[in-house]
Amino acid sequence: MADADPISIWMQPERQERTGPGRRPGYSREQITRMAVQIADAEGVEAATMRRIAGELGTGAMSLYRYVPRRDDLFDLMIDLAMAEVEFPGGPSGDWRGDLTLLARRIRATGLRHPWLITLLTSRPTLGPNLLRVHEFALGAFDGLGLDIDDITGFVDMLNDHIHSAIRREIGWLEEARRTGLDPERWKRDYIGPYVRQVVESGAFPLFSRSVLDARTAHLDPEERFRRGLDRILDAIAALIPSLRPRRAGKR
Amino acid sequence: MADADPISIWMQPERQERTGPGRRPGYSREQITRMAVQIADAEGVEAATMRRIAGELGTGAMSLYRYVPRRDDLFDLMIDLAMAEVEFPGGPSGDWRGDLTLLARRIRATGLRHPWLITLLTSRPTLGPNLLRVHEFALGAFDGLGLDIDDITGFVDMLNDHIHSAIRREIGWLEEARRTGLDPERWKRDYIGPYVRQVVESGAFPLFSRSVLDARTAHLDPEERFRRGLDRILDAIAALIPSLRPRRAGKR
DNA sequence: CTATTTCGCGTACCTCGTACGTGAAATGGA
DNA sequence: TCCATTTCACGTACGAGGTACGCGAAATAG
Numbered sequence: 231m232a233d234a235d236p237i238s239i240w241m242q243p244e245r246q247e248r249t250g251p252g253r254r255p256g257y258s259r260e261q262i263t264r265m266a267v268q269i270a271d272a273e274g275v276e277a278a279t280m281r282r283i284a285g286e287l288g289t290g291a292m293s294l295y296r297y298v299p300r301r302d303d304l305f306d307l308m309i310d311l312a313m314a315e316v317e318f319p320g321g322p323s324g325d326w327r328g329d330l331t332l333l334a335r336r337i338r339a340t341g342l343r344h345p346w347l348i349t350l351l352t353s354r355p356t357l358g359p360n361l362l363r364v365h366e367f368a369l370g371a372f373d374g375l376g377l378d379i380d381d382i383t384g385f386v387d388m389l390n391d392h393i394h395s396a397i398r399r400e401i402g403w404l405e406e407a408r409r410t411g412l413d414p415e416r417w418k419r420d421y422i423g424p425y426v427r428q429v430v431e432s433g434a435f436p437l438f439s440r441s442v443l444d445a446r447t448a449h450l451d452p453e454e455r456f457r458r459g460l461d462r463i464l465d466a467i468a469a470l471i472p473s474l475r476p477r478r479a480g481k482r
Numbered sequence: 483m484a485d486a487d488p489i490s491i492w493m494q495p496e497r498q499e500r501t502g503p504g505r506r507p508g509y510s511r512e513q514i515t516r517m518a519v520q521i522a523d524a525e526g527v528e529a530a531t532m533r534r535i536a537g538e539l540g541t542g543a544m545s546l547y548r549y550v551p552r553r554d555d556l557f558d559l560m561i562d563l564a565m566a567e568v569e570f571p572g573g574p575s576g577d578w579r580g581d582l583t584l585l586a587r588r589i590r591a592t593g594l595r596h597p598w599l600i601t602l603l604t605s606r607p608t609l610g611p612n613l614l615r616v617h618e619f620a621l622g623a624f625d626g627l628g629l630d631i632d633d634i635t636g637f638v639d640m641l642n643d644h645i646h647s648a649i650r651r652e653i654g655w656l657e658e659a660r661r662t663g664l665d666p667e668r669w670k671r672d673y674i675g676p677y678v679r680q681v682v683e684s685g686a687f688p689l690f691s692r693s694v695l696d697a698r699t700a701h702l703d704p705e706e707r708f709r710r711g712l713d714r715i716l717d718a719i720a721a722l723i724p725s726l727r728p729r730r731a732g733k734r
Numbered sequence: 735c736t737a738t739t740t741c742g743c744g745t746a747c748c749t750c751g752t753a754c755g756t757g758a759a760a761t762g763g764a
Numbered sequence: 765t766c767c768a769t770t771t772c773a774c775g776t777a778c779g780a781g782g783t784a785c786g787c788g789a790a791a792t793a794g
Contacts, residue, residue, distance in 0.1 A: 236662045238677045245740095251792040252740030279781065290743040292783075301782065302661075352647075353601055354661075355654045357677070362687050369689035379692045380699040384714060391647040392640065395604075399639075402607045409554075409606075410488045425490045425609070435614050437621035440631045447632040462636060465725075466718035473717075497771095503761040504771030532751065542774040544752075553751065 239303040240358060257287060259297045263307040267344065270308065274408060275346040278308075302354075309351055310358030312344045322370040327464050329371040333364070334393050334460050341397040345405050348397045376475045385467050392463045400452050491555040492610060509539060511549045515559040519596065522560065526660060527598040530560075554606075561603055562610030564596045574622040579716050581623040585616070586645050586712050593649040597657050600649045628727045637719050644715045652704050 244259045265286050269278040280301060281291040298304045316336045322329050341348050351361075368389065372382040407417035430439040447455055496511045517538050521530040532553060533543040550556045568588045574581050593600050603613075620641065624634040659669035682691040699707055 236664065236673065238673055240677050241680070249792085250740090251738055253742080253790045253792090255741070257742095280783080281781075284743090291781095292743050292745095292785095293741080295783070296741065296743095349605055352604060352650065355658055357674075357681075362681065362690060366687045366690050369693065373689060379689070379696050382689070383693045383697065384699070384711065387647065387651075387711075388644065388715070388718075391643045394647075395639065395643040398604065406607055412488065421488065421490055422609075425492050428493070429609075429614065435618045437625060437631070437634070438614060438618050441621065441635045444631050445635065447636070459636065459639075462722065463640070466640075466722055469721035470714065470718055501761085502771090503769055505759045505761090505773080507772070509773095531749080533749085536774090543750095544754095544774050544776095545772080547752070548772065 236299075239299065239306050242299065244297065255296070257289065257293065257297060259307065260311070262287065262294055262297055263304065263311050266304055267308050267311055270346045271344055274405070275305075275350065276409075305350055305354075306356045306358060309347065309356055310360045312340055312347045313358065313360035313364055315340045315343070316360070316364050318367055322367070322373065324374075326371040326375065327468070330368065330389060330464065331460065333368060333371075334389070335456075337364070337393050338397055338400075338456055341394075342401065345401050348394050348401075349405075352394055352398075375471060377471070378474075381474050385470075388467065389463060392459065396456055396459050400456065488552075491551065491558050494551065496549065507548065509541065509545065509549060511559065512563070514539065514546055514549055515556065515563050518556055519560050519563055522598045523596055526657070527557075527602065528661075530556075557602055557606075558608045558610060561599065561608055562612045564592055564599045565610065565612035565616055567592050567595070568612070568616050570619055574619070574625065576626075578623040578627065579720070582620065582641060582716065583712065585620060585623075586641070586708075589616070589645050590649055590652075590708055593646075594653065597653050600646050600653075601657075604646055604650075627723060629723070630726075633726050637722075640719065641715060644711065648708055648711050652708065 245255070262283060266278045266283050269282060269286065280294055284291045284294050294304075298307065316333070318329070318333055318336060365386065368386045369382055372385055377385075403417070403422070404414055407414045407421075410417060410421065412421060426442060429435060430442055433439070447458065450458070497507070514535060518530045518535050521534060521538065532546055536543045536546050546556075550559065568585070570581070570585055570588060617638065620638045621634055624637055629637075655669070655674070656666055659666045659673075662669060662673065664673060678694060681687060682694055685691070699710065702710070
């Protein structure tokens with residue numbers, strides 16, 4: 231774009247349809263972002279290079295810079311495009327647990343569809359419109375419970391932290407296998423398995439070893455495991471709410 | 483190193499002091515890792531390139547490959563070297579809240595000293611000896627409370643998720659400012675400030691706006707903010723423990 | 735038709751990770 | 765002491781990445 235200093239991508243909307251002289255754009259920010267997402271889904275973010283994206287669109291790498299200032303900004307756009315898939319009812323229903331459970335599942339589904347999403351999202355602060363939309367819905371679920379805004383924000387952060395980490399734990403090793411170029415089975419057997427076995431057999435970390443050997447949760451199917459972790463967080467929040475609500479007067 | 487297929491770095495210990503023919507190594511894995519950490523602390527991970535690290539050590543880039551198989555493995559080594567700084571008493575004291583509070587503060591201190599640490603740590607599954615050591619201590623804090631290993635693991639994950647996210651929130655925007663090449667003050671004023679203002683003024687996200695305008699927590703000093711968030715998580719865990727303890731019978 | 739504006743994108747520069755190969759160092763044995 | 769063997773240091777080189785620059789093509793207003 232035509233700017234010198236770095237400016238937030240969200241403050242630099244795409245050039246609108248305009249009248250006046252000059253050639254008309256042949257591509258669009260969204261089209262580029264969509265292609266980047268498609269490549270990243272199939273082969274990882276590292277495959278979504280400027281040259282590659284441009285190539286798939288049938289153009290040259292430098293053409294993309296008419297639409298996106300820097301590659302990092304394209305990441306922000308990708309995150310936001312992915313988050314656009316997270317759908318939910320227009321407003322909170324009054325059942326905060328239900329609303330947040332629904333939201334969490336939708337985020338998980340999106341995170342699984344785009345295995346790069348959570349890593350990107352938590353690698354750098356970003357705040358696109360769709361992230362705001364999701365965030366606002368989560369905040370809204372806690373509205374009307376008599377909590378103050380700091381407590382609401384705290385709970386939403388707590389929930390988001392959990393959701394993101396749970397998704398990362400669910401797909402992290404799959405991504406790692408892909409990055410090292412091994413298929414997941416070989417990766418478990420030849421790469422990480424022997425190490426974990428050695429650690430367990432060393433006896434130096436007895437509780438870690440128990441968590442490996444005796445874990446039952448780990449053998450559940452991923453969706454059920456996610457549901458349980460989510461319920462635990464929601465239980466925790468539910469347990470905290472009563473202690474916060476009464477303090478109406480004289481806080482701080 | 484002399485291996486074809488990718489093998490976990492932790493299964494490839496550095497060549498030991500040996501007898502026999504051949505030139506003696508002039509460097510060491512730890513020395514290289516230490517230099518990488520030093521550069522990353524000062525200028526970000528992206529500055530810790532193989533050439534740069536080697537240059538600072540007074541050697542050529544390719545020399546490093548005698549000690550580290552791939553750059554990614556060097557990241558794992560950096561993470562583990564940083565985690566080695568996290569100190570704590572030999573074993574749990576019996577006061578689980580106290581132990582975990584201490585641990586959390588030590589992790590925070592380390593995370594602030596090495597601003598790249600948390601991002602790297604949560605970008606990919608890694609499990610070096612020092613991470614295991616820290617993990618084991620956290621697990622140990624919950625031992626003896628009558629919880630089963632799955633619940634203990636769940637709590638430790640919950641706590642870790644929070645600690646990592648809190649640190650990321652604390653330093654994330656500073657790092658982002660550095661990456662974009664602006665000083666933090668300019669970044670807030672010229673880069674993100676105008677966008678947030680626009681979002682607030684649009685009125686489209688009322689709760690988010692309230693969290694920006696009315697937040698009191700945000701104005702606390704970072705350490706105090708961290709302490710409060712930590713207390714909230716520990717409160718949550720404390721609230722959940724009684725409900726889990728009773729199920730003694732019918733385990734496994 | 736022409737001046738002006740905007741787009742497409744080839745070329746080029748610099749930086750990266752790292753494969754390969756050569757020569758220097760270090761040792762044990764003859 | 766000298767040499768065969770092993771190991772290390774690292775220069776060179778390749779391919780790939782982000783992106784600055786600038787030119788020619790396209791589109792419109794007058």
